[in-house]
Amino acid sequence: MFISVPASTHPYDCCVIGSGPAGITLALELAGANRTVLMFETGAARDVREDMPGAVGFGHLDVDHWNRHSIRVLGGTSRVWSGRCLTLMERDFDNPATGVAWPIARADLVPYYRRAAGVVERDPSIVDAERPWCPGFVLRPFSQRAPTRFGLKYFDALERSSKVHVVLGCSVVGLDANASRTVVETANCFHHPTGRMHRLDVGPRSRIVVAGGGLGNAQLLLQPRSDGAVPVGNESGLVGRFLMEHPHFHGVAELVVDEAHDSNELVLAANDEYATRYGLLGSTVICERPTTHHPLADHLAREHGRPFHHYTCAMMSEMLPSAGNRVFLTGERDAAGFYRPGVRCVFGARDLVNVETTLRLLGESLIASGKGRVRIVNDRLYRRAGGGGHIMGTTRMGHDGSTSVVDRHCRVHGYRNLFVAGSSVFPTGGYANPTLTILALALRLADRLVAEQS
Ligand SMILES: Cc1cc2nc3c(=O)[nH]c(=O)nc-3n(C[C@H](O)[C@H](O)[C@H](O)COP(=O)(O)OP(=O)(O)OC[C@H]3O[C@@H](n4cnc5c(N)ncnc54)[C@H](O)[C@@H]3O)c2cc1C
Structure with a gap:
């Protein structure tokens, strides 16, 4: 009462x-x-x-x-x-x-x-919502409702x-x-x-x-x-x-893959093996606004003879704890x-480079498996980080x-x-x-x- x-x-x-x-x-x-x-x-x-x-x-x-x-x-x-x-x-x-x-x-x-x-x-x-997606990465969608x-x-x-x-x-x-x-x-x-x-x-x-x-x-x-x-x-x-805080990066990358997902379904994180091997901090790639109408999606579709889908990516990441x-x-x-x-x-260099490394590893994994491409938007990563x-x-x-x-x-x-x-x-x-x-x-x-x- x-x-x-x-x-x-x-x-x-x-x-x-x-x-x-x-x-x-x-x-x-x-x-x-x-x-x-x-x-x-x-x-x-x-x-x-x-x-x-x-x-x-x-x-x-x-x-x-x-x-x-x-x-x-x-x-x-x-x-x-x-x-x-x-x-x-x-x-x-x-x-x-x-x-x-x-x-x-x-x-x-x-x-x-x-x-x-x-x-x-x-x-x-929702506690168990995780499954493998491409080499080095798992799918970890958020539970999102009212x-x-x-x-x-x-x-x-x-x-x-x-x-x-x-x-x-x-x-x-x-x-x-x-x-x-x-x-x-x-x-x-x-x-x-x-x-x-x-x-x-x-x-x-x-x-x-x-x-x-x-x-x-x-x-x-x-x-x-x-x-x-x-x-x-x-x-x-x-x-x-x-x-x-959780540094947030809007529009930090573009992702093109051969899978169609609804907005916010394609949410990726490095798996344990990659995180350990590369000393990664936590971060997630949130793929939004899917479209097939994009020059890079068209290019890959022509090259591979199957449809490709373009997503704009946001990221949320981890900050190293610092007494300062x-x-x-x-x-x-x-x-x-x-x-x-x-x-x-203050977001440190390590916090920002971690995001770049994660995106780079994702891009390399997609190329190696013939699944797609990642393009990093440097300005969004290094100069436009916000909080959540x-x-x-x-x-x-x-x-x-x-x-x-x-x-x-x-x-x-x-x-x-x-x-x-x-x-x-x-x-x-x-x-x-x-x-x-x-x-x-x-x-x-x-x-x-x-x-x-x-
Ligand atoms: C825009 C926005 C979006 C967010 N989205 C998400 C999301 O999608 N998912 C997620 O997990 N989190 C999200 N968060 C974070 C989430 O809101 C917080 O994690 C959560 O509310 C924290 O809960 P809390 O009870 O610890 O503190 P708070 O929710 O901040 O509540 C603290 C309460 O204590 C009261 N209080 C403080 N000091 C005193 C005092 N000395 N005496 C009496 N009362 C006091 C305050 O008035 C307040 O009501 C979001 C936050 C914002 C702002």
Whole structure:
């Protein structure tokens, strides 16, 4: 149900900060296991707010990019997402080319991926959507259908639930812990409609889950404390670092092959053998706008005596995690006294050359098998890369508290009751759109919290 202002004593099993796909999935899953949840959402039920004005953007993506991709409303950024769903590949969890491994494997997530498919109204078979296509490459189509808008789809479930209490228009602006930094004891929140600050005491058994999105998670865990001590949750000093996006390249290549596919069916990725042999980062070639009327298709048709089809290709790719790409706080504060974030995100030469290498290998494979051709559009690759609104890595997961922020259970190292949900925990991003993995991790976290509190 929706409530107006939280009580100062915290009688809930779990406090979830943020009501995007991660927060709503976690909250409803906990409620289904008879746990009580208090969920905070900065935004309103319906009116969308892009709430980061003043944020600074350095690098390949400017301020508008980050504003447009951090939506403040019930359901978070799912209000504008496109609904493309895909799992990470097995090698994304431990790809030597990235220099960092996840502390979990794909197999740990597969049962949760299947459950997550249901949350976004997809068939669980999307988890296995991969088949060989040409030497070195597999077909990995996205699941693409009407995007689930979490705040609309799950509004009634939240309203009816006696277990989940949702406070709208309320930002959590700071966390305080005990002296030994093992337990979060209070959360400070600002209620926008009344302009009042509330202090919430966290009960000894309660859990806090920060689920404010890739920027929002870092923003909260970087907020300075009045006593000048290290912000709660940033004992590693790594919060905000290793920010990753998925570089997007529109019209980056033309592909001509002897197969007809509908738009978005021909979606290709290097297979494991090629990825290992050539040290590739993740990337996918998305072949769009099929036509038989193209000079190169005509030429190959005449030469081979069968029809050829021309596609315009977009690509999405992986960024190497780098400590220099990061979310940081600017000196500017909002009405709640919350320091606004700035972002630095630079695509490196390795990220771009990886796309070129993948396209070149695809072209060579097509020529060797007599199947077709690839033409790279250099300008689109090296000068026009954009982002996808996939904000990852800012509270990375790992075994060691000196090199990561959360452990394999998404618990902030050293804390008993502080957790993070969302793509900020991804140590690497692969190329797959992140939300299905965010949901799988949220379901896995829910199981963990239920087990711990039983
Ligand atoms: C244009 C666009 C297209 C996209 N398309 C796809 C796609 O096709 N496939 C895909 O997988 N992904 C896509 N994404 C990404 C997808 O939207 C995100 O991965 C997903 O929404 C992240 O979920 P989240 O719950 O972690 O965070 P968010 O959805 O960002 O939600 C976070 C919520 O927390 C709230 N919040 C933040 N801080 C606080 C605080 N301190 N106190 C209280 N509340 C707080 C915010 O207001 C927000 O409502 C797209 C994104 C955009 C912008």
